[in-house]
Amino acid sequence: MKKVLVGLMAALGLALGQQQVTLFWSGAITGPTSETGAPYGAGIEDYCRHMVRSIPGVVLNCVVRDDRYDNATTQRLFEEAVDRFKIPIYLGYSTGGMLQMKALVQELKIVTMPASNHVGLIDPPNGDYFFIPVSTYSEQVVALLEYVAKQKKGAKVALVVHPSPFGRAPVEDARKAAQRLGLQIVDVQEVGGGNLDNTALLRRFEAAGVEFVVHQNVAGPVANILKDTRRLGLSGKMRHLGAVYTGGVDLISLAGEAAEGFLWASPYYTPQEDTPGIRLQKELVSRFGRPASYAENHNYTAGMLAAAIAVEAIKRAQERFKRVTNETVYQAIVGMNGPNAFRPGLAVSTKQGIEVDFTKSERTGAEGLRILEVKGGRFVPITEPFTSLLFRQVHYGQ
C-alpha cells in the first residue's frame, strides 16, 4: 500500500515537472534519550512540512521514523531510506548509531547530519560526509573551561559525564585544554540516569576542593545532581556548568529552584529572543498541534536547525545544478560559507556575523555559542557569542 502511495506521489510529482525529494530522519522518539529525540524529531518534521513546496521544481517528502535508540533499527531505517527514497541527505541521531555508520556513509557519499555533536563523527577516517549542525561537545566543554579560567585562575574542576561514547567524547580535549588554561581537573566521574542520590559524589568533590563541575550529559542526571548540591548546602561552594544537552527548559522543570545559577553553553537563541527562527518555532508548534512546551524547547530548535540546513542545501542544489542528488547536495553544503553562509535565525552568530557555514574541511555549522545562566527560572545570556580558539589548538593542533 505504501509503495503504491509513494509511486503515485512520485508519478504526480513528475507529471507536474517536480522532483520529489525525501527528507528523512530517524532517531529516538521513544526509548533512551527520547526526552531529547521526540522534540528534535518534531522540529524536523514540522519545519519540513512548512517548507514542503518552498523550492521551485521540488516537492519535499517528510519522513520521520522512531529507532528507539537501537543501532540495528537505525541501520535498517537508513538502508531502507537509501533504497526506497533515494535520499540525497540523511538526518541522524545518536552518537553510537552514527559512529557505527561512518564507513557506510563514506562509501555511499551521502551527506549526513546527526543530532549528536561528537567530534569523532567529523574526524578522519570516514568523516568527510558528516556535517554537525552546531559546535561539537568538545568545543562546548572547552569553551566552558575557558569561561571558568576567566572567573578564577587555577580553579579546581571536576567533570561529570554520561557513561557512554556521547559522555566521554570531550574528556580528552577537556584535559588538554585545562592544562593550557592552568586549571586542575581533579576528578572525572561517569553518571547516568537513575542517580537518585549523589551525596557520595558531591562529598567527594567537596573533599577534593572542587569549585566548578562541568557536565556532559542529558538534563535528567544533571538535575538530580543540582538538587542534591542544594540539599547538602554546597551551592555556595561549587558551580555547575554544562554542554548543550544538559540545559534548556527540561533542566529547569526537573531541577526547579536548584537550577538557579547553572551555566549552560548553547548555540541556540532562547525562547525569549525575537528572531525569525524563534518566531517560526512558536508558529510551527501552534500550527502543527505540538505540546505547548515545545515552543520553548531547545531540542525542537535543534531539530528545526538541522532541517533548515538540509532544506537550504537541497534548495541550493536545485538552483545551481537543476537536480537534487547526494552529490549536488554535498556540493551545495560545502559551498555554504563566506557570502553564501546560511542565516535561519535559530543559532547565534560568530563575531564575524556568520550563523551557519560549512566547508569541506570545517564541518561544524553554527560555531558561535554563548554562556547562559539560570536566573529567575529561565536561561539568560551572560556572554556575547564567541567561538573557542583553544579547542582548535588542542584538538587539531592548529
Add this chain to the structure above:
Amino acid sequence: MRNPWAQTGNYRTSYRQDTSIFATHRELVSLLLFLGFLLVLPQFLSRTQVFILDLILVYSVAVLGLNITTGYAGLINIGQAAFMGVGAYTAALLAPQGLPFWLVIPLGGLVAAFFGFLVGIPSLRVKHLYLAMATLAFQVVFEWAVGHMPLLKQGGAMDMPRASFFGYEAGFRNHFHFWYYASLFTLVLLALFFRNLLRTRYGRALVAVRDNDRAADAMGMDPGRTKLFAFALGAFYAGVAGVLYAYLSRAVVIEDYVFAHSVKYLAMAIVGGLGTLVGSFLGPLFLVLLDVNMESLSNLIKALGFSVAGVDVASALRPLAFGLIIVLFLMFEPRGLYNWWRLVRSYFRTWPFKY
C-alpha cells in the same frame, strides 16, 4: 516393517531409535526442503528485509547459547549480551589484522567461552537469583571495562573490515546477502551441535543437574564441571553471535551489548520456549517481526493522526506491545511458542487420526 514414509507417529522400539535426530523420514525431508527454501529466500526479498532475516539468524545463535545455559542447565544468565560483546570486541581486534572471517568466528566464540568459564565459577557455590546477580555483575563489569579501555575506543565505534570469501567481497549491495548465508551456515552447524548435545552424556548431565544436582552427583555426574561446561558452551554461542553481529553492523559499539540487550535475548528464549531447539528460532523470529510490524502500525496510526487524551499512541505502541507480549506469554503460555509448534506438528503427523 512399517513404511517409514507413511509413519504417523513415533514407534520407537530400541534405544538407538530413541536417540535418533529425526524421528521420521518426513521430518528429515521437510527440514531439507525448509533449508532449500531458506537458501533461495533472499532472492525474493529487498535488502532491508534480508537485514531483518540476518538479525533473526544472529539472535537465534545467541538464544541457542542461552538455551544451553538457562534452558538445559537451569543456570540463570542475564549477561548474554556481554558474552556477545566479548566475541564482537575479539573480532574488532583480530579482523583488522587480516584474519579471515571464518577463522575470526570460532576465535570470538572461544574467547567468550573462556569468559563464560570464569563467570560460571560462582555457579559452583550459588544458585537461582544469586547466580543471576553474578551474571549481572559480569554484564556491569564488561560495560565498565570497555568504557575505560582506550584499546577498545572506550565503547566508541571500532570499524570491521569487509569480509571476503574466495574472492567474493561483501560490498554495500550484497552485504546483507553475504552475511545471511554466512549466518545461516553457522546457525545450521550450531543447531546440529545443539541437537546432538542432548544425545551425549554431557547433554544429559546438563538436564540432570538442572533437575536435581544432588541426585545427579549421586549418580556419578560432576555438577560443578557440568555447570562450568554449560556456561562456557552458552558463552561460546554468544561469542559466535557477537562476531556475526559485529560484521553485520560493520562496526562494534558498546551500545549493542548492554544490559537491555541481555534482557531482550532472555525474552526471546522465554517467548520461544526455554530449553528447546525450535524455540530458539521462533523467539527471535516472533519478537523481531513483532517489532517491525508494530513500527509499520505505529506509522499508520501516526499518519491517521490518532491520539488518546494527548498520548502519542503511535510512539507508545512498540514498547507497550513488547512488554505486553512477555507478560502474556509468562501468564498463559510459559512453554512458549514451541508448544504451539509441537501441537501443530503433532496434528499433521498423526493426521487423519486424532492422536
